[in-house]
Amino acid sequence: MRARARIARKVPGAIPVFALGLVVIAALGGDWLAPYDPGAQDLANTAMPPSGAHWLGTDDLGRDVLSRLVSGARIALLGPAVVAIGVAVLATVIGLLAGYRGGWVDSAIMRGVDLVYAVPPLLVAIVVVGVFGGGYPLAIGVLIALSVPADVRMVRSAVLAQRNLAYVESARTVGVGRGRILFTHLLPNVLPTVVANLLLTFVSALVGLAALAFLGLGVGTGAPDWGRMLAENKGMLDLNPAAMAAPAVLITVVAASVTLIGDRVYDRMAARGRDVGRA
Amino acid sequence: MLDVRELTVHDGRSRPLVRGVSFSVGPGETVGLVGESGSGKSLTARALVSLLPPGLRAGGSALLAGKELVGAKGLRGVRGHAVSLLMQDPFTMLNPLTTIGTHILESLPGRGSRAEVLRRLAEVGITDPAVAARFPFQLSGGMRQRVALAAALAKDPGLLIADEPTTALDVTTQAEVLALLRRLQVERQMGLVLITHDLRVARSACDRVLVMYAGALVESAPSGELDKPAHPYTSGLLRSVPSATHRQPVLLGIPGSVPAAADVADRCPFADRCTWVEDACTDHAPPLVDLGDRSTACRRHDEIDLGHVGDDDVDPTVRVAVGDTLLDVVDVVKTYRSTGFRPTSFTALEGVSLHVTEGESLAVVGESGSGKTTLARTVLGLTDATEGRITLGGVDVTSYRRLRKAQRAQARRLVQCVFQDPYSSLNPAHTIGYALTEALRQRTATDLATEVDELLDLVGLPTSYAKRLPAALSGGQRQRVAIARALAVRPRLLVCDEPVAALDVSVQAQVLEVLRKANRELGIALLFITHDLAVARQVTDRVVVMHRGRIVEHGPTAEVLDAPTHPYTARLVASIPGTAPRTGGETHVAQ
Numbered sequence: 001m002r003a004r005a006r007i008a009r010k011v012p013g014a015i016p017v018f019a020l021g022l023v024v025i026a027a028l029g030g031d032w033l034a035p036y037d038p039g040a041q042d043l044a045n046t047a048m049p050p051s052g053a054h055w056l057g058t059d060d061l062g063r064d065v066l067s068r069l070v071s072g073a074r075i076a077l078l079g080p081a082v083v084a085i086g087v088a089v090l091a092t093v094i095g096l097l098a099g100y101r102g103g104w105v106d107s108a109i110m111r112g113v114d115l116v117y118a119v120p121p122l123l124v125a126i127v128v129v130g131v132f133g134g135g136y137p138l139a140i141g142v143l144i145a146l147s148v149p150a151d152v153r154m155v156r157s158a159v160l161a162q163r164n165l166a167y168v169e170s171a172r173t174v175g176v177g178r179g180r181i182l183f184t185h186l187l188p189n190v191l192p193t194v195v196a197n198l199l200l201t202f203v204s205a206l207v208g209l210a211a212l213a214f215l216g217l218g219v220g221t222g223a224p225d226w227g228r229m230l231a232e233n234k235g236m237l238d239l240n241p242a243a244m245a246a247p248a249v250l251i252t253v254v255a256a257s258v259t260l261i262g263d264r265v266y267d268r269m270a271a272r273g274r275d276v277g278r279a
Numbered sequence: 280m281l282d283v284r285e286l287t288v289h290d291g292r293s294r295p296l297v298r299g300v301s302f303s304v305g306p307g308e309t310v311g312l313v314g315e316s317g318s319g320k321s322l323t324a325r326a327l328v329s330l331l332p333p334g335l336r337a338g339g340s341a342l343l344a345g346k347e348l349v350g351a352k353g354l355r356g357v358r359g360h361a362v363s364l365l366m367q368d369p370f371t372m373l374n375p376l377t378t379i380g381t382h383i384l385e386s387l388p389g390r391g392s393r394a395e396v397l398r399r400l401a402e403v404g405i406t407d408p409a410v411a412a413r414f415p416f417q418l419s420g421g422m423r424q425r426v427a428l429a430a431a432l433a434k435d436p437g438l439l440i441a442d443e444p445t446t447a448l449d450v451t452t453q454a455e456v457l458a459l460l461r462r463l464q465v466e467r468q469m470g471l472v473l474i475t476h477d478l479r480v481a482r483s484a485c486d487r488v489l490v491m492y493a494g495a496l497v498e499s500a501p502s503g504e505l506d507k508p509a510h511p512y513t514s515g516l517l518r519s520v521p522s523a524t525h526r527q528p529v530l531l532g533i534p535g536s537v538p539a540a541a542d543v544a545d546r547c548p549f550a551d552r553c554t555w556v557e558d559a560c561t562d563h564a565p566p567l568v569d570l571g572d573r574s575t576a577c578r579r580h581d582e583i584d585l586g587h588v589g590d591d592d593v594d595p596t597v598r599v600a601v602g603d604t605l606l607d608v609v610d611v612v613k614t615y616r617s618t619g620f621r622p623t624s625f626t627a628l629e630g631v632s633l634h635v636t637e638g639e640s641l642a643v644v645g646e647s648g649s650g651k652t653t654l655a656r657t658v659l660g661l662t663d664a665t666e667g668r669i670t671l672g673g674v675d676v677t678s679y680r681r682l683r684k685a686q687r688a689q690a691r692r693l694v695q696c697v698f699q700d701p702y703s704s705l706n707p708a709h710t711i712g713y714a715l716t717e718a719l720r721q722r723t724a725t726d727l728a729t730e731v732d733e734l735l736d737l738v739g740l741p742t743s744y745a746k747r748l749p750a751a752l753s754g755g756q757r758q759r760v761a762i763a764r765a766l767a768v769r770p771r772l773l774v775c776d777e778p779v780a781a782l783d784v785s786v787q788a789q790v791l792e793v794l795r796k797a798n799r800e801l802g803i804a805l806l807f808i809t810h811d812l813a814v815a816r817q818v819t820d821r822v823v824v825m826h827r828g829r830i831v832e833h834g835p836t837a838e839v840l841d842a843p844t845h846p847y848t849a850r851l852v853a854s855i856p857g858t859a860p861r862t863g864g865e866t867h868v869a870q
Contacts, residue, residue, distance in 0.1 A: 166704035170761065173659050174768055175691035175721040184717075188708030 013264065016257035023254055026073035034067035038224045047239040057240040059233050065243045068224040069250060075219070076206065076226050076254070079140060083205035086144045087151055088198040094148070095155025096182050096190070100163055110156070113149040121146040122208060129217040139218035143205050151197050158190040192269035199262030203255045210251050226251055280306050280470050281327075281362075281438050285339040286349065288322045288331065294541035296335065297322050297494045301567070304438065304470040309461070311481030311502065312474045313516075314491035315783035317537050320474050323491070324440045327472075328364050343438060359386070363436040367443040369423035373415040379426050380411030386433035403429045404459055421452035425459065432463065438470040445480065449646035450810060454854035457484050478505075478516055478784065479856035490516070493548035494540025495564070500573040507585075509575035512549045514585040519788040521817035523840060523855045528594040530795075530817055532788030536753045547578070555583045598820045602637040605772055605804050606658065606694075611667030613653050627653040629828040630667070635772060640798045640805035642815035642836060644851070645825035651808045654825070655776045658806065659696050672771065692722065695765035697794075699777040701757035705749040711735075711760050712745030718767035734763040738793050755786030762793055766801070773797060774806045779814060791818055812855055816840055824848045 026033060035055075042062030050057045056065035098109040125142045132138055162168060163186065171181050212218040213227030226247040233243040281304040288297040297319035304310050314320040326337040327348055341348040343361055358364075366372050373382060383396045397408050403425040415423055424444060431439060441460065445453035461484060464471045475481050481488045482502045490498040490513050498510040508514040515533040535552040546561040547553070553560070557579070565578040577583075613628040627650045635641050643651045656662045658669060660679030669677045672693045674686055682690065698704045705714055715731045732742040738759040749757055758778060765773055775794065779787040795818055797803045807819050815822055816836055823833040824845065832845040843849040 166698035166700055166761075167706045169659075169661055170696065170698065170704055170764065171706075171717070172661065173691060173694070173696050174718045174764065175688055176717060184709075185706050189706065 016260040019253050020257040020261065023073050023077065023250070026070045027077045028074075029070070030074050031071055034064075034070040036064040036067040038063065038067040038071035039222065040064075047236045047243075049240050050242050056242045056246050059229075059240070059243050060236055065229075065233075065240070065246060068229060069226070069246055072224040072226050072229065072247075075223070076210075076250075079136070079209045080202045080205035082140055083143045083147065083209075084198045084202035086140075087147045087201045088194055090144070091148050091151030091197075092155055092187070092190070092194050095152045096159055096186060098152065099156040099159025100178070100182055100186065106156075109152065113152050116146065116149045117153075119146075122211060125208065125212060126215060126217065129212060136218050136220070139209060139212050143208055147201050147204065151194075151201065154193055154197055155190055158193045159186055162186055162189050192266055195269060196262050196266035199258050199265065203258050203262075206251065206255055206258075280304055280344060281472075282342045283327070283339075284341070286323060286326060286341055287338040288319065288326050289336050289338065290541075291334040295494060295544050296540050297326070298540070298544060298564070299339070300491070300496045302489055302496070302499065304472060306437065306470055307465065307468040308487070309464060309471040309473060309485045311485030311488040312472060312491060313476070313478055313481045313488055315476060315516075315537050315785060317493065317539065318491040319494040319540055320491050321442055324364070324442050324472065324474050327440060328358055328362055330364065359431075359434045359436065360388070361436055362438045362440065363431040363434070365424075365428055365431045365439060365441040365444050368447050369420045369427060370447065372427050373423055375415055377414075378411065379413055379415070379418070382426060382430050383411070383433060386430040388434050391433075399429045399433060400426070402432075402463070404455075405429075419452075420448050421456060424448060424452075424456050428456075428459070428463075432467075435467070436469070438472070439464070440472045440474070442474045443476065444473070446476070450812075450854045451646065451850055453480075454856070457856075460484070476783065477856065478520055483856045493538050493543050495548050495576065496567060497549065497576045498574070499567070504573060509570060509573060509580050509585070510549075510577045511553045511555055511583070511585065515552070516784055519785045521788075521791070521811075521813040523813040523816055523852070526594045526816055526837070530788045530791055532792065533785035534789075536755060536786060537783065547576070555579055598639075602639075604634050605637045605639075605672060606633075606635040606806065607668075607670040608633050608654075608658065609668045609670075611654070611657060611664045611669060613650075613657060613662070614665045627828055628657070628664070631825075631828070631830055632667075633823055633830065633833070635804050635806055637771065638798070638802040638804055639821065640807060640819040642819035642822040643806065643808045643825060644810065644812060644815050644822060646810060646851075648827070649825040650828040651825050652776055655696070655774050655806065655808050659694060659774055660690070692768055693770055694772045694774060695768055695770040696774040696776065697758070697761050697765055697778045699780050701754045701761065701781060704761045705757055707749055709748075710745065711747055711749065711752070714760065714764055715745070715767055718764045722768050730767070734767055735760075737766065737796075738763045739789065753786070755782050755790055758782060758790050759793055762790070762797070766797060766803070770803060772804045772806060774808070776808045777810065778807075780810070787814075794818060812840060812851060824851070 031038065040063060042058065044062065045058055046062045047060050048054060048058045054064050054066065056069070058064055094109060098106045124146060125139065128142050129139045168181060168185060171185055209218060210227030210230070213225045214231045216231065219225040219228055229247040230244060237244055283303065284301050286297065286300045287295060289295055300323055302310065312320045312323065322331065322335070325331050327341055329348065331337060337349050339349060343357070346357060346361070348357065348362070380393070380396050383399050384391045387395060396411055400410060405422065405425055410418070418426065444460065445456050448456060457480065460471065463469070473481065473485055482505055485502050488500055488502050488505055489496055490510065492512050498508065498513045500509065505513070506517070508517060515531070518531045519533060521527065521530055533552050538548065538551065540548070545564055547565050550556045550560045560578065565576050567574045567576050568580065570580070609632050610630045611628055611632070612626065612630055614624050614626045616622060616624040631650070631654060633641070643654060645651045653662070657664045660676060663678045663680065667677070668675065671690055674690050676682065676690045679687055679690065712731055715734055716727050719727055719730050731745050735742050735744055740756060740759055744752070752760065778794065779790050782790060791814065794805065798805050805819065807815065809815050819836050821834065822836040822839050823830045824839065824847065825831070826847045832839060832843065832848045839848060840852060843852050
């Protein structure tokens, strides 16, 4: 975390925001922004290198690579966003409960977490999605289930650090109920951790979903998906290298941008309400 | 021997943190550097040994036996040999993976021998040779501070700077360490700069006391003449300290709080809190005026009469509690058990019985580990007693968890608490108004906004503070908010767990006055937990003394402190740093 924060400080703040902004515009504009229909085949012009008409060339069915990239931006952001938000909500509720209740509730939750933690996530995702027919919702669900444990641990330890502080005990003695203590006292103070984690989960889900799509799982055939484009276009690396390089670069840029932004957001949120003079 | 001239410390943005401090220390002399947090006393000390935090720069001059310390390179031959630093926290100061013997050995000049190590340990009062083979975690705080002292003295420095060496220790240990410092210093004819926030410690242990405030030196006086202060701040500070020998009618604090040094760089730093302030005081920084054997930075020192501190009125009222018993604690035992491979258990309370009458104020005094905080937590229902019974207002509250919901709510309304650490007792995410409103809702109060204003008014804070976040408040202000929150529920018992231990002296007085007002005027009973006997005397009518989980003595506060009967209480009372200069046991050594 600290090494990344040091790098983050050296990259001017605007670059990741600008890069992510472009992708978000593409996601919102979608097919309307794309110069060609992303599904339209032009069998006379297959595997063309970049040109004035096709800035990033065409793939082996003559489809415009740039249009497919722009069109794929929506699903590239939406899928990981659903995973990240789902994980954050589930992990926060479960983590708050485990950390504050303690006792057998905590033990039960944490043993379950350990169990899921012990399995390699991507491998399980490949098997499950592969066996059950590889629907996109299933891929998302599996990724959520496998990412929750790590966040539960994080939220739980943040709660453990807070729960014995005097302000929580004061609230208890004043007579504030358990639910209110959890959601109005503890939640705001573990929120920086949750938000920073949300963005990290987004990154790992982006890469995870791209990997599944690369293996032909998750997204349907023919859909303009960055991971699937990597797989489809790897055969024509010598004819139009841009067709494979462009989605790879995009996935990397989005992942790096979100990570850098996440670090900054965490620093901002963690600094708010803290004392300057006291460590 | 040490001659400091116009020493300054600036931060990275060239804002002054310490401005123009001058003093000198002779061989065999003890100089006390006294000040509240933010006064710059520790920075001054660290500048002398070039151990300033990164980003800070020192200016001016400090000559130690003719050698310049400020800005000097290659201090290896000076640090440790000529000047040594003893730090505050004995718990983090020693390397946990290194034995005591190795600590001393590596500090000794040249190739030290085992015999020399043992001799050095014996010098600081550790005569058991087995200690040399032990690790720091096996020793108590007082023992560690002795080891650190032996290491600091290993190269026989001519000057020792001790930065709050006894603050983290219990009163009885503090007295021992101070006496030890004093003895070594006289034996070695060593100069000693003792940095402390506690005026009583400085007066009893030092020859001369320098008072610092917001980065500036405001007064310098022989410790014997400190009771006739020449600066309004010193006077205010002295009057803010409660006394263990009598109760003052009103404890006069100093209004306001300590400013940042950079904000008062070109004016009298104390002007905003001073009763005698006039326009000229804020025109420029007043210089230190020499008055013979003392000096002051007050430009009106010859016009104002600060009087003689110590002959103030005594509050003679003895209040005997009559009324119903509010809290009744009977034979409470609390045992902590660890489960696992090798189960261990620790008994924090070994059968404690006490009672608090309506409107009474009861002190629970004792050193760390005596079980006083555990007692507070069982009364508050934050932890359950292992055995015994606790009754509160007629309801058996031994286990809050087993109470029915209505009964629990009733008990919660009867008792409230104020904790020690003002920095963690307010939720950093919510405003002051939010915290107070939440507490008021538990009582189903109707006019929330008005009541919030009334509460802030009650504890002496401006009503505009309701919109602020805790981060914008000082420690004393936060503690007053915490008291306001507790009072919002209109409890009949307020449990205070060391409510002023983390506060500066001038602020401590304000908080104690708020608590006394709650007790006297609102009739709320206090269960006041403290290690400070003087604070107990000021605030409470009755006292129980705890030692290792048991109550060893109880009775009216005045009687117990004036004529203790249990040997432990007698030792506690004897360990209070004297209000009279330089008295008590080993410290009284002829020069």
